[in-house]
Amino acid sequence: MNKTLLDYINELLTAKNQNGNLAGLTSASKTSIWRQIIEAVAFVIFNFQEACRLHMTEIETKIREQKIPSLRWYRNEALRFQYGFEIDPDSLTGEFLPYYQDNGQQIPATDEIIEASKIIQYAAVTRNISNGKARISMKIAGENIDEALSDEKAMAFKNFIEEIQAAGDNIVIVNYLPDILLLKYVICIDPMIILPDSGMSIITGRYPVRDAIEVFLKNLPFNGEFDVQKFEAAILAVSGVTSLLKQEASSKWIEAGGAGYGLFQPIEISRIPKSGRFKIEDWNGITYQNYTPSE
Numbered sequence: 001m002n003k004t005l006l007d008y009i010n011e012l013l014t015a016k017n018q019n020g021n022l023a024g025l026t027s028a029s030k031t032s033i034w035r036q037i038i039e040a041v042a043f044v045i046f047n048f049q050e051a052c053r054l055h056m057t058e059i060e061t062k063i064r065e066q067k068i069p070s071l072r073w074y075r076n077e078a079l080r081f082q083y084g085f086e087i088d089p090d091s092l093t094g095e096f097l098p099y100y101q102d103n104g105q106q107i108p109a110t111d112e113i114i115e116a117s118k119i120i121q122y123a124a125v126t127r128n129i130s131n132g133k134a135r136i137s138m139k140i141a142g143e144n145i146d147e148a149l150s151d152e153k154a155m156a157f158k159n160f161i162e163e164i165q166a167a168g169d170n171i172v173i174v175n176y177l178p179d180i181l182l183l184k185y186v187i188c189i190d191p192m193i194i195l196p197d198s199g200m201s202i203i204t205g206r207y208p209v210r211d212a213i214e215v216f217l218k219n220l221p222f223n224g225e226f227d228v229q230k231f232e233a234a235i236l237a238v239s240g241v242t243s244l245l246k247q248e249a250s251s252k253w254i255e256a257g258g259a260g261y262g263l264f265q266p267i268e269i270s271r272i273p274k275s276g277r278f279k280i281e282d283w284n285g286i287t288y289q290n291y292t293p294s295e
Contacts, residue, residue, distance in 0.1 A: 003049065008042035036280075037085050060093055063272065069166045071125045071136070078123040078140060081160050083153055085109070085117055094164045117152055119143075122221030137172040139223055139276035146279055149175050176254040179273040181226075182264050183213070184248035184285035185235070193240030196290040201240070208238045209286065217278055226272040226278060251278065 016022050016038065025034045069077075077094075085096040099106045100113075109117075122141040124145045127134060142149050149157070154175045165171055167173070187209055191194055194208065201208050220226065228249055235244055250264040253274035 002053065003046070005042060005046045008045050009039055009200070012038045012042055043122070069169070071127060074125045074136065074138060074165075074171075077138065077164055078120050078125070078157075078161070080118065081120050081157055082114065082117040083119045083156055085114075087160075095219075111152060118152045119149065120157065121145075122222040122276060126223070134170065135231075136169055136171045136176055138171055141222070141276055145277055147180060148177050166232060172256070174256075174275060176275040178277045178279035179251045179253040179275050180261065180264075181217075181278045181280045182248060182250045182252075182282065183280065184246075185287070186245040186247065187235065187241055187286060187288050188243040188245070188291035189288050190240045190242055190288045194288065196288045199286070199288045209235055209241065209288075210283065212238050213280070213286075217280070223272060223276040225270045225272050226267065228267055 016025065016034075022034075025032075025033070029035070051286045085100060088095050088097045099108050101107070101287075119142050120140050121143045122139075122145065124139045126137050128137065129135075138161070140149065142153075148154075154173070157175075158173055160291045161171055161173065187199065189199070192202075195199055199207050199209050212234050213231075216231055217226075228246075231249075232244060232246065235241060249267045251267060251271060251273070252264045254261055255274070
């Protein structure tokens, strides 16, 4: 907080009045020794504050001018984006103004409004080389991870990144619907625990295999790798599942400049989602069987 010299004088006078040991200092003269001591101390504190401000300004300038943005820095910048707020033109670090405009009036933003304006909830930044040129890919998603950001929000975010990015960086913002997973598995079950026609648990009435798949996908970090072997291990860990047969594990995604989703491509070992996350639209590929091995 930046205080004036008068603020410091008044604070010291208040502290003096609250100290019973100084009750005898009652002179109202502005030239009294005790008052001049208070003013001298306040002046020293005030000048120390101004020196600190100048020092911090110099540090911020050096950071702003010399900092080489890293992938982690870009991710943090994406997450701090505030939709509907302006960047402070006097800030050397690209901070947002602490208020918004309403009918020409500056309204201080509450913590709740600031948090609500941070529409980027998930972000992953990677760097790759294509045709000898470096490109930074920034995958983003909002609170509803199954949807893409609206055009208006995506445009505002793009303008923000262009404002703060390092000169010369080629940044591609990926704001697409989730990659679609297609899973075709035969799940071998113990009919004493799971119903073979539906996969429902006899005791709980839930669908434990589907629950395990949803938990597995939820626990994947944003832009995390879908590993087929680990995925199948999660299913095999379900009570009542004895074995499984993979018939197909594939995914499709939206390419930049494309009209929509492409064709399903098989996942042999693992895959990182192009959009940063996966979604299952069709569960009909998961079937159940009371399998008994032949002798």
